[in-house]
Amino acid sequence: MTTATDKIRLAKAAANSIGLASTHVKNDALRKIAQLLPERAERILAGNALDMERAAADGMSVGLQDRLRLDLGRIQALADAVLEVVELPDPVGDVIRGRQLPNGLKLQQVRVPFGVVGVIYEARPNVTVDIAALAIKSGNAAILRGGTAAENSNRELVAVIRDAMASAGIDPEVVQSVDEFGRPGAQEMMQAVGLIDVLIPRGGHSLIQTVLNESRVPVIETGEGIVHIFIDETARTDWAVDIIVNAKIQKIGACNAVETLLVHEKAYDRVMPAVVAALQAEKVTLHGDERTAEQFDNVVPATEQDWASEYLAMDLAIRSVANLDEALAHISKYSTKHTEAIITEDYTNAERFINEIDAAAVIVNASTRFTDGGEFGFGAEVGISTQKLHARGPMGLPELTSTKWIVRGTGHVRP
Amino acid sequence: MTTATDKIRLAKAAANSIGLASTHVKNDALRKIAQLLPERAERILAGNALDMERAAADGMSVGLQDRLRLDLGRIQALADAVLEVVELPDPVGDVIRGRQLPNGLKLQQVRVPFGVVGVIYEARPNVTVDIAALAIKSGNAAILRGGTAAENSNRELVAVIRDAMASAGIDPEVVQSVDEFGRPGAQEMMQAVGLIDVLIPRGGHSLIQTVLNESRVPVIETGEGIVHIFIDETARTDWAVDIIVNAKIQKIGACNAVETLLVHEKAYDRVMPAVVAALQAEKVTLHGDERTAEQFDNVVPATEQDWASEYLAMDLAIRSVANLDEALAHISKYSTKHTEAIITEDYTNAERFINEIDAAAVIVNASTRFTDGGEFGFGAEVGISTQKLHARGPMGLPELTSTKWIVRGTGHVRP
Secondary structure (H helix, E strand, O other), X not given: OOOHHHHHHHHHHHHHHHHOOOHHHXXXXXXXXXXXXXXXXXXXXXXXXXXXXXXXXXXXXXXXXXXXXXXHHHHHHHHXXXXXXXXXXXXXXXXXEEEEOOOOOEEEEEXXXXXXXXXXXXXXHHHHHHHHHHHHHOOOEEEXXXXXXXXXXXXXXHHHHHHHHHHOOOOHHHEEEOHHHHXXXXXXXXXXXXXXXXEEEEOOHHHHHHHHHHXXXXXXXXXXXXXXXXXXXXXXXXXXXXXXXXXXXXXXXXXXXXXXEEEEHHHHXXXXXXXXXXXXXXXXXXXXXXXXXHHOOOEEEOOHHHHOOOOOOOEEEEEXXXXXXXXXXXXXXXXXXXXXXXXXXXXHHHHHHHHHOOOOEEEEEEOHHHOXXXXXXXXXXXXXXXXXXXXOEEEOHHHHEEEEEEEEEEEEOOO | XXXXXXXXXXXXXXXXXXXXXXHHHHHXXXXXXXXXXHHOXXXXXXXXXXXXXXXXXXXXXXXXXXXXXOXXXXXXXXXXXXXXXXXXXXXXXXXXXXXXXXXXXXXXXXXEEOOEEEEEEOOOHHHHHHHHHHHHHOOOEEEEEOOHHHHHHHHHHHHHHHHHHHHXXXXXXXXXXXXXXXXXXHHHHHOOEXXXXXXXXXXXXXXXXXXXXHOOOOEOOEOOOOEEEEEOOOOOHHHHXXXXXXXXXXXXXXXXXXXXXXXXXXXXXXXXXXXXXXHHHOOOEEEEOHHHHHHOXXXXXXXXXXXXXXXXXXXXXXXXXXXXXXXXXXXXXXXXXXXXXXXXXXXXXXXXXXXXXXXXXXXXXXXXXXOXXXXXXXXXXXXXXXXXXXXXXXXOHXXXXXXXXXXXXXXXXXX
């Protein structure tokens, strides 16, 4: 195999083998993956050990090393996640719309697989298995680029996936890794117009921006969240405390965790003492505007940089605003259009916030952590789209499909 | 105004003025456009006369000159088309999905405007009005780049549209033309990430390819159709004749007109004499493979180039194939994934064709001319998407929208 493009061509040529497979056959392949993962644990862990050695030698951060590390428990968790995908409904073949036209033609719009899905991600072997399972269930061939740092782990995992496909009677060429080609492999994916139907980058800001800027293949942008909560004049203090603490610390590194708190100046003195006390009790570092830094102890003065930060850490920016309009303007300026929330008892303000905020999810009086495929009832999640085309918000299996119009006639012609 | 980007920024800043407008207000603006168009006919025709003069001096082809030309009848037709958009249902605010989650959270997925839609098209003043009307009805701001050749016509039409907006109480800045900036204006549109939400190219192959290759803004690809009809072994001769003649000549320049006929070799002698006679009676030039060129008079020998041609003319390529598999392989190689049709009495072959063809529309025993927003019952058509992301096939008003998730709680937090 000389180039990544050759491998992509192999996957495309084999795509019908998964695209036309029945749900039964696809589920057989998934169950086989879940069975083989623990059976092959020794080889997988040996590959992972090579990656971990290199990561340590290269001085990879502790956090990233943790994401790279596999152990028996994590391998079993991967297998369990694949079995969860077995339980999800197959989106392929769903009839979305259908009618008989006045001239008697029968029209149906039916879900079909994209064909070939490419995913570019970073040193997280679990994504290899997650994405392959979702691609298989939705009938898509998958081109995986998981980064050189996880190359040896991914090679073993992809071998498991391909063996499972073959044992279920699906052409194993539908799943390909291009890790061996390094960065040029990722570049070839981004140029593979007509071969790859959609490219999904999963990772940090710079990975996503690179793919958005360089890809000629259509991209679904995922993930980044500079998430705001606005405490309106009429906000209940108890809800504000519960929601803000939950939105900040229930999962620190999540894209739907809150990063900036905006507080109506007339609610400030009533609500903020309890909010600040609760956050500081949880050891959250507060980056406050002038008012906050003056009124409370241990507050780091916020700079312009804070309003534009997705901390993904035990940090929270706080700003007092004059009214809803000022809150909307701040959010409009800094939002990544992921999730925005308001805490209010005011009907008109809730409706204005819902209507005027431009984001994938707008939340009233609840934690921002609810923007999640699992919470929305989609089962496994491909990612959270922060763009407006095709899919917006949490993406489940149906978002990995396109549609096809089917027209059945009996010699019909247009007059 | 110094740059196209300045105008795009003005439209984005004003986008809420149309995005939050009620259906009544948007329809008022549309009715006003329909009223002003004939009232301003003199100015519009004066602008058009300047464009026509230049077109003649530049040696523009007769066909393109015809598309550029306006007259009183065509201006009235534009006004009538705008009134048809008034009658279409407003997609904004449609609740697509909604449920109460097990924890009591109320979840809704609601249609919202994209925000700012950009359209790049060629010397067709009618598109200026059509697209503006569709954008207004779907709550979007619109950036129009209609080409230097129609600059004077478009300037007058955009003035009408903006005056109508203002009279309905909508900020006229939501509709902008960047024609005055020439090609650099189009380039700025393609780089306007974060300002333009979606870009739709409408025009010929080279325009669409340029936008696809250069745009960093998400693009919806429209239009090109190398459309095939496969005459299966069991095809009815009468249906074959009616369907093929209709698909070829009912509207020559349409993207859903048939360009290549594939004929099962065992149906060839039974069906083709009648088909060829009917096509030649209509003065269609046939480009045939060896068998066709031998068996019939006045057939131009087909070359590789013919299989890859979207003639958009009174030309049709014809090829004999051994069976359905050979037909599927030919289509897979040359199809632009717009519309593909089979004429057959064989159930299994019809189902295989429906399942295995990768195209926006698959048609059994009917003319390919039915792939059309009007025929599908969508009313006006934004274009026909030949890509798989977001929209596939005829695009109506809902395809000019995105969605937003709305979550209503009462102090909910994630456990």
